[in-house]
Amino acid sequence: MEKAKVSAFQMFVLIVLFEMGSAILLGLGSQAKQDAWIAILFGLGGGVIVFFIYYRLYMYYPDLPLTSYLQKIVGKWPGRFIGFLYIVYFMYQASRILRDFGELLATTIYNNTPLFVINTLMIVTIIYAMHKGFEVLARVGEIFFGIIYLTAILGMLLIVFSGLIHLENLKPILENGLKPVIKTFLRETITFPYGEMIVFTMVLPFFNDKKKVKIVCLGGMILAGINITITTIVNIAVLGVGLFHRATFPLLSTVGRIQIADFIERLDVLFMLYLIIAGFFKIAIYFYAAVAGAADIFQIKNQRKLGFPIGLIVLFGSITIASNIAEFIQEGSMIVPFYLSWPFQIIIPFILLIIAFLRNRKKKTSPA
């Protein structure tokens, strides 16, 4: 494992950037129509509960990443096997987000540039960051956190001053009752983005202040949740339910509508700025978790060596996981939540927590 020390603020920033990441770009919870924002808030609540599972596990093993304490909880070889599955899961997620991100650029601005080129350059940048270590990633996060917030505030002001916000689009609230909201919550918002906090179990041991873990992680999740909620509300208010439901990238459509004084218009680039930064951090953290996990399980001392091979897998994965964007989105909404997110983010950690609890209770009652 790499020796790195990350301060509370740096971890907070990374969590916010990671959680907001692609969740803001995609129409999160759009199945719930105009109540998407309620589903997102529900998701935040559920995510906080799920996070407490990870947090209890962290409390049992504060110096170990997920792949290491798996081996302590369920035994060496079963633990390694599950750890391996987690690595594959992290790599799959990294390639999914890379695809998301490349697809967005390729369909909106770079119509003539191959997806492969866009993804390659991104992954090269990420491999470089990974090569420099987690501390550097955290520092880069601090710089871009400021930039993202400034652009977000600027964008928000521009949207407000363009007179685009029509809050009546949000009504009627809970038109079809709570059922679609809860359905969206279970299918989507609990696992994406909040359940993705599972990645941070790989890097929590880097924390230099063990007491602040809970407050920092929860604070980061809640701030990100609020930001996503506000963005969703703005998206619905600007686009209306129909367009919000249909658009692949609602935020892009919203930003595209800004028009002030016939001079400030077509600010897609501002959006792209955000997109690249957010995409970078989301992929980089998944990627880092995969690399660190692989180094841990296969006991490779210098994990930097794994940057290129795993980077290549992620890159080719991002091209081959789906043959076109429709298939890609179908997979994302029908298969990933049930067969990947729920087991890896909630079910396995929960079982682990029960076993860890039993094991540690045994230790306490019979001190050996």
Added chain:
Amino acid sequence: MSILSKMLKNKQKKRQDDNYRQKQDPQKPEDSPILRDYQENISHLKEEVGNSSDVKVREFKIGAHKGALVYVDGLANMISVADYILETLMEAEVPDETIDIFQFMLDKTMALGSVETITNWNQVFDTVFSGDTVIFLQGYNKAISGETKGWEKRAVSEPSTQLSIRGPKDAFTETLRTNTALIRRRIKSPNLRVDAMKIGIVSQTDIAIMYIKGIANEKIVGEVKERLERINIDSIQGSGYIEQLIEDQSWTTFPTTYHSERPDVVTSHLLEGRVAIVVDGTPFTVTVPALFIQFFQAPDDYYSRFDISTGIRMLRILSFLIAVIGPSVYIAATTFHQEMIPTTMAIAIASQRENVPFPAFVEALIMEVTFEILREAGLRLPRAVGQAVSIVGALVIGQAAVQAGFVSPVMVIVVSITAIANFSTPVFAMAIAARLIRFVLMGLATMLGFYGIMLGLMFMTIHLCSLRSFGIPYMMPLAPFNIHNQQDAFVRFPFWAMKNRPMFISKGNMKRSGENQKPGPPKQTENPSQKGEEE
């Protein structure tokens, strides 16, 4: 046979390497003690220096004792040698022939500030070539060295590279002593330490490490000394040599050490806990550790009011950004993101570009390279011809190229703004980094538009965040973020609010100023007599 000779050669080579490892000049004579016979000493000296014409020997007599003094013409001050050594020697009345004439001379005849006894030849050469005078006496296996340094040196003059409006007008010179004195004059504290060192196996360049004990971080001071001691090179011709040999990382375009020719800048760095390395023979003094933001702080920031200097500092950072991404944004906007440009402006640009035969990238490259050539030529040309270059440059770039239809007028504007923005970075080393990165970003913008620029900047940021200067993260007050150090980073707080020294750089003594330093009008309600009663 050949194998044997090869082995011998290898051994010889190895021995030579060993010499270098021990930092000794292989050509320098073995150290040996001074002989008793002064004439033998003189002939030995002449043999060693090969009868160099600037090494002068003058024989003399004091009482019944014979002797000779040696100095280097041009390095020693002739007036000192004549008035304070020779004249006193000749006028001295030796009371008794039996006394210890060596001690008598040390005590009575050397009217100099610093006199020492030396016993071996290496010391003789060191002192003579530093401008001091060495005296051999018949019958003594030791010699007297008297300080007579005095060579032609440039007077303290105005700084030529770092100008300021309100700051002091003196700058460092090529003489180490003058430079340390300029700093010492500004910090009259016994805690200001000046540690001497010699670097360069052949050149034996004097170096002074300056820091304030109690403010500077001892660890950094130790690290600086260690890195300086590790230097094993034949000569040091300027502080640039030192900089490149003690950096944390070599593979970077960004400067991780700071250099200045202004004593006030170096002094304020010392007071922030940094370590200064003064090198003999160069007016540029190095200070470490250096942080990214430091290269955007100009001396005038501290001499003018805080609000103004904050604004100007922001302007400098903005202009650095323009210098880095200016032409690439133009390329990206015209080739990939035309929809971003407002329609009327897009039409104006398009009509100008209509007759230009090149794509935007080539156009930008031609202009940028031409400008860089002009700038370089302007630097190197003799001053008398410099004017001609600027006239030719202005005509070629400004008018002829546009009229000939090679480049569009917009491109000229972009290049000029970029160039001017580049000049507003206070430290040249950082401005150069921007120049280099600009070309990389231009290439990326050509291939991928804004996406390329963003990725390039991302790469640059990752690189910057991974840099360290003497163990201190290069982007320090920003990443890792430190709220206390924001007092003098992107904004400059007023002096009464700037209470702390930068963390990590200085250790221990963090307080910069006392409490309640905020100035204000006199309190009118308070009556002095009442105050007296209260007390």
